[in-house]
Amino acid sequence: MMRGILDIDALNVRFTGRNSHFDALRGVSLSLEQGRILGVVGESGSGKSVTGLSVMGLLPQQASITGGRIRFRDQDITARTPRHLRGASIAMVFQNPHAALNPTRRICDQLSDVIQAHESLDRGAIRQRVIHLLESVNFPDVSRRMGVYPHELSGGLCQRVMIAMAIACSPSVIIADEPTTGLDVLTQKAVMDLLFRLSRERAMSMMLITHDLGLAAQYCDSIAVMQKGTVVESGSPANIFSNPQHAYTQRLIEACTTMHPAQPHPAGKTTSRKRRPLLEVSNLRKRYANGHLAVDDVSFTIAPGESLGLIGESGSGKSTLSRLVGRLLDPDDGAISFEGRSIGTIGAHDFFRAEQRPHIQLVFQDAAGSLNPRFTAFDSIADPVRRLGPARDPGALRHHVEKCAADVGLAPALLDRYPHQLSGGQCARVGIARAISVDPKLLILDEPTAALDVLAQSEILALLERLRREKGMSYLFVSHDLHIVRMICDRMVILQNGKIVETGNCEEVFQNPRAPYTAQLLAAIPHFRPASQEAAAATGTEFAGS
Amino acid sequence: MPSLTARWMSPAARFFSHSPTTGIAAGATLMLAFLALTAPWISPYDPLASDVPHALQAPGPHHWFGTDELGRDVLSRVLAAGRLDLAIAVSAVGLSLAAGVTVGCFCGYLGGRLDRLVGRVVDVLTAFPLFVLAMALVAALGNSVENLIYATAIINFPFYIRVARAEVAARRHLGWVEAAHLSGNSTPRIVISFLLPNILPTVAIQASLNLGWAILNAAGLSFLGLGITVPTPEWGVMVANGAHFMSSGRWWLVLFPGSVLMLTILCFNLLGDGLRDLLDPRTRT
Numbered sequence: 001m002m003r004g005i006l007d008i009d010a011l012n013v014r015f016t017g018r019n020s021h022f023d024a025l026r027g028v029s030l031s032l033e034q035g036r037i038l039g040v041v042g043e044s045g046s047g048k049s050v051t052g053l054s055v056m057g058l059l060p061q062q063a064s065i066t067g068g069r070i071r072f073r074d075q076d077i078t079a080r081t082p083r084h085l086r087g088a089s090i091a092m093v094f095q096n097p098h099a100a101l102n103p104t105r106r107i108c109d110q111l112s113d114v115i116q117a118h119e120s121l122d123r124g125a126i127r128q129r130v131i132h133l134l135e136s137v138n139f140p141d142v143s144r145r146m147g148v149y150p151h152e153l154s155g156g157l158c159q160r161v162m163i164a165m166a167i168a169c170s171p172s173v174i175i176a177d178e179p180t181t182g183l184d185v186l187t188q189k190a191v192m193d194l195l196f197r198l199s200r201e202r203a204m205s206m207m208l209i210t211h212d213l214g215l216a217a218q219y220c221d222s223i224a225v226m227q228k229g230t231v232v233e234s235g236s237p238a239n240i241f242s243n244p245q246h247a248y249t250q251r252l253i254e255a256c257t258t259m260h261p262a263q264p265h266p267a268g269k270t271t272s273r274k275r276r277p278l279l280e281v282s283n284l285r286k287r288y289a290n291g292h293l294a295v296d297d298v299s300f301t302i303a304p305g306e307s308l309g310l311i312g313e314s315g316s317g318k319s320t321l322s323r324l325v326g327r328l329l330d331p332d333d334g335a336i337s338f339e340g341r342s343i344g345t346i347g348a349h350d351f352f353r354a355e356q357r358p359h360i361q362l363v364f365q366d367a368a369g370s371l372n373p374r375f376t377a378f379d380s381i382a383d384p385v386r387r388l389g390p391a392r393d394p395g396a397l398r399h400h401v402e403k404c405a406a407d408v409g410l411a412p413a414l415l416d417r418y419p420h421q422l423s424g425g426q427c428a429r430v431g432i433a434r435a436i437s438v439d440p441k442l443l444i445l446d447e448p449t450a451a452l453d454v455l456a457q458s459e460i461l462a463l464l465e466r467l468r469r470e471k472g473m474s475y476l477f478v479s480h481d482l483h484i485v486r487m488i489c490d491r492m493v494i495l496q497n498g499k500i501v502e503t504g505n506c507e508e509v510f511q512n513p514r515a516p517y518t519a520q521l522l523a524a525i526p527h528f529r530p531a532s533q534e535a536a537a538a539t540g541t542e543f544a545g546s
Numbered sequence: 547m548p549s550l551t552a553r554w555m556s557p558a559a560r561f562f563s564h565s566p567t568t569g570i571a572a573g574a575t576l577m578l579a580f581l582a583l584t585a586p587w588i589s590p591y592d593p594l595a596s597d598v599p600h601a602l603q604a605p606g607p608h609h610w611f612g613t614d615e616l617g618r619d620v621l622s623r624v625l626a627a628g629r630l631d632l633a634i635a636v637s638a639v640g641l642s643l644a645a646g647v648t649v650g651c652f653c654g655y656l657g658g659r660l661d662r663l664v665g666r667v668v669d670v671l672t673a674f675p676l677f678v679l680a681m682a683l684v685a686a687l688g689n690s691v692e693n694l695i696y697a698t699a700i701i702n703f704p705f706y707i708r709v710a711r712a713e714v715a716a717r718r719h720l721g722w723v724e725a726a727h728l729s730g731n732s733t734p735r736i737v738i739s740f741l742l743p744n745i746l747p748t749v750a751i752q753a754s755l756n757l758g759w760a761i762l763n764a765a766g767l768s769f770l771g772l773g774i775t776v777p778t779p780e781w782g783v784m785v786a787n788g789a790h791f792m793s794s795g796r797w798w799l800v801l802f803p804g805s806v807l808m809l810t811i812l813c814f815n816l817l818g819d820g821l822r823d824l825l826d827p828r829t830r831t
Contacts, residue, residue: 323724326728328724328727328728348727349733351727352727352730352731352732353730353732357728357730358730360728361728362724362725362728364721364724364725365721366721369720369721369722370720370721370722370724370725371721371722371725372722372725372726372740372744373722373744374743374744375722380725383726383729383731384728384729384730387729387730387731388729388730431725434725434729435728
């Protein structure tokens with residue numbers, strides 16, 4: 001094998017606890033070639049981030065390298081990454097840009113710090129370099145906004161600043177650890193395009209750590225799939241997609257292609273629109289105390305058994321809207337009626353005793369955070385049944401909760417666990433079980449899969465699809481991901497700055513978007529067509545490089 | 547075989563084996579509580595009986611902690627004082643905890659005008675030098691054990707409001723609180739059975755640190771002649787009396803009540819730190 005600029009050879013990393021130890025990496029070998037992009041793909045806990053941290057010499061204290069070597073050019077950096085290399089030759093872009101920037105310093109000062117740490121330049125020259133760097137990452141209005149603090153910037157702009165810091169000293173290797181997780185789809189595309197362009201222009205090598213195989217396939221020259229601390233498969237994106245060898249890779253690809261546009265919508269679209277709507281929202285308006293108009297004159301209906309997708313970027317008002325409909329917030333203006341009866345006039349604090357309470361339930365975005373840390377899974381699921389359901393003796397309650405758990409595929413043994421003892425996917429299942437335990441007619445799903453990795457995400461989506469068929473519930477599915485909405489929903493509503501910009505049947509919107517904003521959203525989805533791998537690799541590169 | 551021993555140990559025992567300091571503090575606190583409760587039966591002498599011929603004796607086989615200027619046994623008096631001081635501290639902290647947490651939880655959850663009003667009252671209360679406020683309260687209400695308890699409770703009250711209010715306000719918009727709404731829980735029920743158990747660790751830490759402080763407060767007031775007065779054994783009063791004899795070398799009159807007082811406060815503080823780790827569900831396995 002050709003020697004790359006960065007070689008990781010049979011690396012073992014062990015985390016040592018008080019009485020136990022855990023091997024996070026077991027014989028990981030990777031090679032990053034000059035000017036190429038290597039995607040390291042795997043679910044959470046697969047060891048992909050640990051690999052990146054080992055290269056940077058940023059492993060936490062309880063972790064140690066127990067075998068193998070890391071070579072940068074011809075230098076062995078296994079034991080210690082020299083200070084002059086870190087930042088200057090190997091730089092890192094972190095996952096959460098808001099947390100990685102110092103909140104008390106202006107961004108131009110933070111950039112100057114990086115330059116000063118590695119080069120001695122006078123103040124004027126440093127300022128010039130800072131401006132140049134911010135311009136090269138397409139930071140808008142540099143001369144005026146370079147003095148702002150991180151909290152004044154959106155997630156996408158913060159990530160641009162992080163990238164500017166990473167490239168400040170013209171490194172030859174960039175390690176990008178989930179650089180777009182938590183960003184919405186338009187920002188994700190902008191950030192990835194930027195990283196791709198910089199890597200090509202400056203002949204920088206990049207290690208892109210991600211859980212999104214589709215994203216890696218679009219931007220990387222080669223891909224390594226990791227599972228449980230080992231590399232199970234590696235090769236070019238086209239090869240991996242057309243001929244996956246390992247079962248885990250096959251599952252990942254399957255999870256990724258079920259969201260493919262070609263997939264026909266599984267649920268029948270025979271729902272008659274003529275029946276009385278289950279939910280009718282008209283001219284809804286909500287302004288927050290700070291004057292921000294979050295929801296502006298929004299109207300839509302949901303028929304019984306229908307699934308409506310609500311799409312928008314962060315800040316578009318979709319979460320506020322879902323809470324207004326879920327009767328957790330009071331609207332300023334407009335009407336909400338459920339089965340023909342007005343519910344918008346019942347105050348959110350009094351809605352708990354309304355007869356419609358069991359019929360409208362919500363599944364939250366952050367599944368773990370939506371479970372009371374002091375309740376076991378059983379208590380969480382049983383709580384709505386105790387409050388809203390018919391009186392049940394303890395045996396019947398136990399039986400009902402176990403049935404709900406079985407409905408969502410949660411093992412009965414997990415019912416006695418606390419949220420912190422459950423995985424993200426299991427927490428999501430508990431959240432769904434809780435919502436369906438009182439047989440709601442309308443289930444509001446607020447980005448239920450946003451915090452999950454690809455495999456868990458596809459499982460939860462399949463589960464939601466099955467539940468809808470079995471129980472005949474209506475869904476209001478809130479998401480920023482058009483693919484997921486297309487898979488689950490019959491119709492979609494697209495929201496921008498609190499206003500509806502487009503409404504329509506999912507397929508029609510996909511085929512023929514009317515609003516320019518919709519077209520923009522559609523273009524930002526990572527495209528990968530496993531059917532024509534060659535073309536995909538070519539268009540992917542072209543598309544990203546343009 | 548640590549895993550084998552860990553299996554039969556209770557969660558508390560397992561915790562203490564990880565944090566021996568807390569174990570020692572808990573043991574010492576339990577012992578202090580035991581001594582305070584059984585003081586009337588285990589004291590070698592009557593704490594109030596004077597025995598002038600044997601006044602001001604140094605610690606020895608008959609009087610382990612020596613005797614004071616009236617020949618009263620210092621050990622018996624330290625034990626009896628512990629009973630009184632712990633009772634004052636526990637009831638004062640209990641009072642301010644119950645009242646403060648209730649008010650704080652509802653303010654933090656409901657917000658709005660009530661919250662702002664209570665917030666200003668708390669600001670005003672804490673703007674006073676608290677010890678001087680306690681002195682003024684006892685002086686105005688009169689010297690008695692009950693008034694000492696009320697004064698201690700009142701000056702601690704604002705801190706519980708603040709802690710409970712801040713902890714609840716931070717959780718008010720979390721998913722599981724919204725989920726509790728969806729499940730059909732009323733506001734009082736959300737506050738009492740959802741939020742309260744979740745803020746208990748913080749409140750418990752505050753309370754156990756506060757216990758030490760309340761004892762110090764009671765002893766301090768008595769030292770100044772407020773609250774508890776001379777014949778009654780109390781650590782602050784004993785230190786105040788003993789101070790007169792320090793210059794003539796009768797160190798035991800100050801040392802024993804003083805160090806027991808210090809030890810008690812230390813135990814409560816260590817216990818407070820340990821409690822935080824024990825009560826946090828994330829450390830449970």
